[in-house]
Amino acid sequence: xxxxxxxxxxxxxxxxxxxxxxxxxxxxxxxxxxxxxxxxxxxxxxxxxxxxxxxxxxxxxxxxxxxxxxxxxxxxxxxxxxxxxxxxxxxxxxxxxxxxxxxxxxxxxxxxxxxxxxxxxxxxxxxxxxxxxxxxxxxxxxxxxxxxxxxxxxxxxxxxxxxxxxxxxxxxxxxxxxxxxxxxxxxxxxxxxxxxxxxxxxxxxxxxxxxxxxxxxxxxxxxxxxxxxxxxxxxxxxxxxxxxxxxxxxxxxxxxxxxxxxxxxxxxxxxxxxxxxxxxxxxxxxxxxxxxxxxxxxxxxxxxxxxxxxxxxxxxxxxxxxxxxxxxxxxxxxxxxxxxxxxxxxxxxxxxxxxxxxxxxxxxxxxxxxxxxxxxxxxxxxxxxxxxxxxxxxxxxxxxxxxxxxxxxxxxxxxxxxxxxxxxxxxxxxxxxx
Amino acid sequence: xxxxxxxxxxxxxxxxxxxxxxxxxxxxxxxxxxxxxxxxxxxxxxxxxxxxxxxxxxxxxxxxxxxxxxxxxxxxxxxxxxxxxxxxxxxxxxxxxxxxxxxxxxxxxxxxxxxxxxxxxxxxxx
Numbered sequence: 001x002x003x004x005x006x007x008x009x010x011x012x013x014x015x016x017x018x019x020x021x022x023x024x025x026x027x028x029x030x031x032x033x034x035x036x037x038x039x040x041x042x043x044x045x046x047x048x049x050x051x052x053x054x055x056x057x058x059x060x061x062x063x064x065x066x067x068x069x070x071x072x073x074x075x076x077x078x079x080x081x082x083x084x085x086x087x088x089x090x091x092x093x094x095x096x097x098x099x100x101x102x103x104x105x106x107x108x109x110x111x112x113x114x115x116x117x118x119x120x121x122x123x124x125x126x127x128x129x130x131x132x133x134x135x136x137x138x139x140x141x142x143x144x145x146x147x148x149x150x151x152x153x154x155x156x157x158x159x160x161x162x163x164x165x166x167x168x169x170x171x172x173x174x175x176x177x178x179x180x181x182x183x184x185x186x187x188x189x190x191x192x193x194x195x196x197x198x199x200x201x202x203x204x205x206x207x208x209x210x211x212x213x214x215x216x217x218x219x220x221x222x223x224x225x226x227x228x229x230x231x232x233x234x235x236x237x238x239x240x241x242x243x244x245x246x247x248x249x250x251x252x253x254x255x256x257x258x259x260x261x262x263x264x265x266x267x268x269x270x271x272x273x274x275x276x277x278x279x280x281x282x283x284x285x286x287x288x289x290x291x292x293x294x295x296x297x298x299x300x301x302x303x304x305x306x307x308x309x310x311x312x313x314x315x316x317x318x319x320x321x322x323x324x325x326x327x328x329x330x331x332x333x334x335x336x337x338x339x340x341x342x343x344x345x346x347x348x349x350x351x352x353x354x355x356x357x358x359x360x361x362x363x364x365x366x367x368x369x370x371x372x373x374x375x376x377x378x379x380x381x382x383x384x385x386x387x388x389x390x391x392x393x394x395x396x397x398x399x400x401x402x403x404x405x406x407x408x409x410x411x412x413x414x415x416x417x418x419x420x421x422x423x424x425x426x427x428x429x430x431x432x433x434x
Numbered sequence: 435x436x437x438x439x440x441x442x443x444x445x446x447x448x449x450x451x452x453x454x455x456x457x458x459x460x461x462x463x464x465x466x467x468x469x470x471x472x473x474x475x476x477x478x479x480x481x482x483x484x485x486x487x488x489x490x491x492x493x494x495x496x497x498x499x500x501x502x503x504x505x506x507x508x509x510x511x512x513x514x515x516x517x518x519x520x521x522x523x524x525x526x527x528x529x530x531x532x533x534x535x536x537x538x539x540x541x542x543x544x545x546x547x548x549x550x551x552x553x554x555x556x557x558x559x560x
Contacts, residue, residue: 011453038450046455114530122529154445185442186469186511187504202440202509203536254444258534262527309530325530346555347456347516350532351493352524358558368454371516374555 001029008403009039010089010386013288013396014134016157019043026407028387036156042387048411049369049381060379065412065420072339072363072378073424076105077432079337079361081313085326086343087300088112088290091391091403094414095296098341099303101422104429106313108335111296112289112343113308114325119257120286121297121307122321123266130273132249132283133397134161139168140281143245145181147269148205148255149287152189158287163249164193170246179241183208184255196238203260204228208235209268215239216275248282254289288396290343291386295394330356339363339421341414346371365417380417383409391415436542437477439470439510441490442535443518456515457551465515466548468541469502474510480543487544488512488521490537495520495554496546510541516554 007019019034021043031040052068053060063071076082084107087095102109113121137144144163151158159165167174182194183205191197200208204227211227214220216239225232242248250273256265269284276282288294297307304310306319309326322328326345329335330353337360345357347370357375364376367384383389388409392402452461468486470478480486480499488495488510495517505511512518514534523533549557 012450037447038453041451042454047457110530115532115534118530150445153447154450156447185509186502186506191504199506202442254534257531258443259536262529262531321530322526322528325526327524327532328526328530331524344453344456347519347551348514349519350522350524350534351520351558353532354519354555354558358555368456370454370456371551371555374552375559 003032004406006404007034007043007406008386008401009035009042010291010384010393010403011039011042012155012291013294014155014157014161015291015393015395015401016161017401021406023406028406038156045384045387046368048367049373049379052381053379055377065380068378068380069420069424072421073428075337075361075363075378076339076421077425077428079105081335082107083326083329083335083338084109085338085345086112086341087296088293088343089385090342090414091292091385091389091393092295092299093391094341094418095299096303097415097418097422099300101418101425102310102312104422104425106315108311108313108324108329109300110310110324110326111300111308112293113297114321114327115348116254116289116293117257117286118308118321118325119263120266122263123270126263127267127270129270130277130283131285131397133399134395137249137283138162138166138171140170140247141249142171142177143179143181143241143248145183145248145250146190147183147250147252148259149251149253150184150188150190151251151287152193154253154289155287159193163251181238181241196234196241198230198234198238201229205256205259205265206261206268209265209272211235212239213268213272213275216242216272216278242276242282243279245280245282248276248280250282250284251287252284253287285397292393294396294398295392298394298398327353335360337361339365340372340376341365341418344370344372346374365414367411381411382417383411383413385414389413436487436489436540437474439474439508439539439541441488441510441512441521441537441539443512443514443522444535446513449513449515461515462550465513466497466517467500467513468497469500469505469511470541471505471507471509472501472503473507475499475501478541478543485544485546485548486541487546488539488541490521490523490539492523493521496544496548498548510539516551520554
């Protein structure tokens with residue numbers, strides 16, 4: 001048995017890097033310290049896709065990697081409007097090859113941001129983001145706001161490592177010397193911990209943010225007695241708490257990105273942070289979901305100039321979320337083939353868009369069988385990044401962290417599978433041009 | 435005639451723990467469910483774990499009801515996943531983001547069977 005310390009978790013955007021595990025006979029046998037229950041589950045492993053497979057007469061039939069590579073490349077090379085989607089539960093090295101494949105094919109490349117924090121990306125492009133690292137939050141922040149987020153369930157170590165419950169350089173007393181504000185529609189495990197719980201009416205985030213902005217700018221007189229289900233008294237108390245912070249940190253989740261005004265909610269949340277700057281230091285950070293969704297946004301931006309929903313059919317990059325995001329492309333029944341990697345649109349896309357995805361040839365690269373596998377036509381099992389493969393990822397605050405390899409895998413890494421598909425696509429194209 | 439609710443979806447710990455094992459029974463038990471306030475449960479005449487049909491303009495799905503004191507009256511919460519997504523809207527309003535929260539829905543008591551993941555996916559292939 002070997003004890004491995006400083007293991008990095010490849011589940012959520014917290015990318016916890018202080019985990020200790022035990023490894024024996026090329027298996028992770030125990031997660032000793034550091035991981036939350038969700039991260040622990042990831043590190044301990046699940047049932048795997050056992051073999052590459054190609055769908056024949058409705059059934060997936062096992063085949064060799066060579067056969068699957070050939071079939072995948074044929075599908076993509078023959079496609080007039082391929083969609084390459086996912087990229088958030090793999091490493092940046094694989095994402096880079098993905099963008100190269102999209103360029104070679106003239107494909108649309110999109111990632112899971114388009115169904116989680118895509119609106120946040122749009123808002124940040126619009127008005128910027130007064131943010132900071134999670135380390136700064138840990139060491140400085142004494143007022144924490146979670147807006148439309150339930151970290152106690154979705155990012156279970158976030159409060160412990162970085163915010164409300166953590167102890168840092170200037171926050172050595174921990175939560176005793178901090179205030180926690182939680183804004184949500186439902187009472188959750190997170191709201192139970194809050195000093196102030198603003199229970200808002202569903203979809204009224206924009207109004208409540210506007211009211212807080214007005215109060216922070218000194219215009220409490222224009223705020224009515226109740227806004228979006230929240231009393232003016234509670235809003236005034238929250239604003240006072242924000243004003244009194246030495247260092248405030250707001251984190252927002254899909255409660256605001258999935259709802260009503262979408263990116264305009266986020267613009268308003270960022271502007272509320274700016275309003276707080278008239279009194280004190282305040283920052284705002286999106287609670288990114290997948291461990292490397294921030295990373296594919298980085299890689300896609302380095303390579304194409306844009307973070308998601310990028311069309312490379314013109315020979316140059318064209319960016320237009322709402323037109324080129326995966327859901328829109330599928331609902332318009334526009335793509336005629338798709339490669340899905342490190343994500344699961346079968347589980348996480350609206351049924352309306354899955355209907356088209358299920359009709360076109362789908363290539364799936366994933367360690368685990370999931371709803372997408374049910375209609376995938378070519379399936380590649382891959383090594384689990386962060387357990388069986390190393391590589392770089394970006395935490396939710398855009399800090400790059402290198403995932404560690406703990407055990408050997410019988411499966412190839414995502415990067416290798418993508419490179420082989422790319423080589424085969426190039427070979428087909430060269431043959432066609434001769 | 436069912437009860438009109440505002441449908442939202444979102445993460446839970448058990449849903450997260452099964453992100454890589456969505457074909458498991460634990461995932462099915464956690465995600466194919468709908469949290470409702472006690473008052474809405476009484477209005478519907480359903481007890482915990484009884485099936486309800488959730489209908490929207492975009493589809494319908496059978497899930498089991500669960501009473502949750504944290505869910506306000508008039509709100510229905512289905513953990514994010516295939517069952518919630520069977521009834522959410524794919525209209526992205528020009529932003530790329532579907533409507534996963536804030537969907538008008540009608541809920542009624544149902545004797546129908548809750549489809550497993552594989553069966554639910556089959557409905558997209560016909």
